[in-house]
Amino acid sequence: MSEPLSFKQEITAVFGQPVAENPTQVMIEAAFADAGLAWRYLTLEVAPSDLAAAVSGTKAMGFRGFNLTIPHKVEVIQHLDRLSEAAEKMGAVNCVIRDGDELIGENTDGKGFVESLREVSDPQGQNVVILGAGGAARAIAIEMALAGAAKFTIVNRSTERGEQLTELIKAKTGAAVEFVHWTDDYDIPAGTHVVINATSIGLFPDVDARIPLNTDSLTADMVVADVIPNPPATRLVREATAAGCTVLDGLGMLVNQGVIGFRLWTGVAPNPAVMRAALEEVFG
Known part of the structure; x- marks a missing residue:
């Protein structure tokens, strides 16, 4: 009989063609560091044909949530368990939050x-x-x-x-x-x-x-x-x-939608000034 596993089982992902950091990633990871959270925000490219598998994979890998951009904002809805009032009315999702076994679609823009x-x-x-x-x-x-x-x-x-x-x-x-x-x-x-x-x-x-x-x-x-x-x-x-x-300016909207997503994922209120400073550095 094999012994029961007493360690945390992990999968380490290897990307042959890593995707470059985007401004939102820089902003959110700066907020993680400032809040003392050992979390990561990754930029991952997903083809439309792989969207269903990718969404299912976020549950399997224990993601607390994720953002989406074009062309996935509408198509992702069919793969979610429920939507916020605003996301339902506008018919588009840019932020997903995991609540137990459910994935909830939100739009923070x-x-x-x-x-x-x-x-x-x-x-x-x-x-x-x-x-x-x-x-x-x-x-x-x-x-x-x-x-x-x-x-x-x-x-x-x-x-x-x-x-x-x-x-x-x-x-x-x-x-x-x-x-x-x-x-x-x-x-x-x-x-x-x-x-x-x-x-x-x-x-x-x-x-x-x-x-x-x-x-x-x-x-x-x-x-x-x-x-x-x-x-x-x-x-x-x-x-x-x-x-x-x-x-x-557009930085205010970007920071505030990031603040909302951060809070929904982590339960922690981030520092908007840290997030804006990170964006200002990216955009020079």
Whole structure:
């Protein structure tokens, strides 16, 4: 008869082609170190055809959770046990938390934005203009609506995608919303409280790319936010600052969504300043 195992059984993974660290990995691991947690946050590439096996493998290997990015944010839902309210409404997941034998889908992108906004303004009752209608716009719009925003204007070049997001907001939140087809420089309407660039215009390396926006329509009583973290000081951030607006850069949203995920996985509140400093070092 063999003797019972008295040691912790482990598998050491060997990667023939290791994936380079990404900014989120650097940020989360800095927070682990600061919190005194001997945890790791790994960047792993998973082909769409392997998604089901990869999700199942996270249970087998005792992962406390994981993040996902495109193209897995929607497809992963069928492999999870349940979703948060926000993830269900927006139909996309970027963060998964293990609770016992269950995998719970969450979306922290929009929550991260709302937390950043609350540092300077209460979302309740605000009129919001969102430039773009992709995944970031969807996450932000749903969370802003759940936080009490009064009205949304979705501005997008693709009519189909813009109208899809408009209908989603109406159906899932009941908030007032209109769609504007983006064909020329857009004038921000009077009475707007928050302007959000949820497009990729200005993302490195195209740092001087211009958003088709009449910056003369920005006023000092507006909050202007850009979701792009690299570079933090996008052209829109610089122009809105010059116009006297309250400005939120993309690092704030990235840090806050990381804080939320960290807390859900570990039960520990991380230090946001440590996380932002790690990102600032990455982005120079």
